[in-house]
Amino acid sequence: MKQTVYTASPESQQIHVWSLHQDGKLTLVQVVDVPGQVQPMVISPDKQYLYVGVRPEFRVIAYRIAPDDGALTFAGESALPGSPTHISTDHSGKFLFSGSYNQASVSVTRLEEGLPVGVVDVVEGLDGCHSANITPDNRTLWVPALKQDRICLFTLSDDGKLVAQTPAEVTTVEGAGPRHMAFHPNQQYAYCVNELNSSVDVWELSDPHGEIECVQTLDMMPPDFTGTRWAADIHITPDGRHLYTCDRTSSTLTVFTISEDGSVLEVQGFQPTETQPRGFNVDHSGKYVLAVGQKSHHLAVYEIKGEQGLLEEKGRYAVGQGPMWVVVNAH
Numbered sequence: 140m141k142q143t144v145y146t147a148s149p150e151s152q153q154i155h156v157w158s159l160h161q162d163g164k165l166t167l168v169q170v171v172d173v174p175g176q177v178q179p180m181v182i183s184p185d186k187q188y189l190y191v192g193v194r195p196e197f198r199v200i201a202y203r204i205a206p207d208d209g210a211l212t213f214a215g216e217s218a219l220p221g222s223p224t225h226i227s228t229d230h231s232g233k234f235l236f237s238g239s240y241n242q243a244s245v246s247v248t249r250l251e252e253g254l255p256v257g258v259v260d261v262v263e264g265l266d267g268c269h270s271a272n273i274t275p276d277n278r279t280l281w282v283p284a285l286k287q288d289r290i291c292l293f294t295l296s297d298d299g300k301l302v303a304q305t306p307a308e309v310t311t312v313e314g315a316g317p318r319h320m321a322f323h324p325n326q327q328y329a330y331c332v333n334e335l336n337s338s339v340d341v342w343e344l345s346d347p348h349g350e351i352e353c354v355q356t357l358d359m360m361p362p363d364f365t366g367t368r369w370a371a372d373i374h375i376t377p378d379g380r381h382l383y384t385c386d387r388t389s390s391t392l393t394v395f396t397i398s399e400d401g402s403v404l405e406v407q408g409f410q411p412t413e414t415q416p417r418g419f420n421v422d423h424s425g426k427y428v429l430a431v432g433q434k435s436h437h438l439a440v441y442e443i444k445g446e447q448g449l450l451e452e453k454g455r456y457a458v459g460q461g462p463m464w465v466v467v468n469a470h
């Protein structure tokens with residue numbers, strides 16, 4: 140398996156394309172100058188396109204991915220109704236979702252033959268909308284509205300419309316600020332990192348018409364931490380054994396193990412990382428974590444070690460200015 144890593148740096152308006160080698164080393168393949176401040180990124184389910192959200196002219200740009208070395212070529216673009224804070228796709232590759240914090244909305248863009256062609260739905264009134272997360276069965280879109288301490292639940296219709304479910308939302312404790320999510324591969328549990336109190340909620344997914352319950356809430360900060368909590372991102376290993384989160388004030392990655400059935404998390408340790416980590420990811424082999432520092436302008440690679448999933452730094456690399464997002468493609 141070959142892997143390519145993409146980092147987005149909005150201040151220098153660049154995407155860096157890296158080959159990730161088996162030993163965790165990176166070599167630079169390409170630096171793409173993006174026409175705008177590039178923030179969120181996602182790879183199409185068929186692995187042929189990288190979609191990126193750009194501002195101040197709000198749009199999604201599609202880059203074709205070269206199958207051999209992962210290099211990017213501009214392929215198309217489409218306007219978005221608000222600043223793209225987060226983008227993702229459904230699993231069929233027919234729709235792209237964009238959560239907009241500043242516009243308090245989530246939008247759905249139709250994809251045709253991999254290219255974005257236009258917005259087909261917008262849901263407003265989602266204050267602090269921070270991400271859109273489709274369940275592994277492609278049925279339900281979970282959309283955290285950070286400023287409302289709720290995660291809205293929508294059914295994705297065949298024509299890309301978002302239909303509020305019953306119940307239409309789940310709520311966190313007051314002041315948590317739900318932000319980003321990950322799903323367990325067994326499809327029974329979702330994990331949400333809460334920005335404002337740096338905690339993680341474990342959501343038990345049930346029958347679509349039944350109750351969805353928060354079965355555990357964990358503090359992700361070291362016990363002696365006294366600063367302002369400012370969590371950002373969350374990722375799970377492909378085998379569902381380890382979960383990682385990041386906090387920007389402390390520049391820390393928190394390491395969790397996950398119980399066999401996905402229901403119980405346990406904090407295993409804290410990894411100091413790049414300054415102000417807003418985005419990170421796990422590679423497809425489940426061997427490496429890659430994190431960028433918005434204030435260090437570097438990408439660090441960590442090897443996942445042993446049963447606890449603790450991290451050991453393998454190298455760090457200068458990227459563009461203000462890096463925010465990391466995605467990994469396997470081809």
Ligand SMILES: O=C1O[C@H](COP(=O)(O)O)[C@@H](O)[C@H](O)[C@H]1O
Pocket residue numbers: 178222223224240241334
């Ligand atoms: O994490 C955060 O995100 C919001 C929205 O970010 P944007 O890049 O879409 O403008 C930001 O305003 C907030 O301060 C920050 O904590």
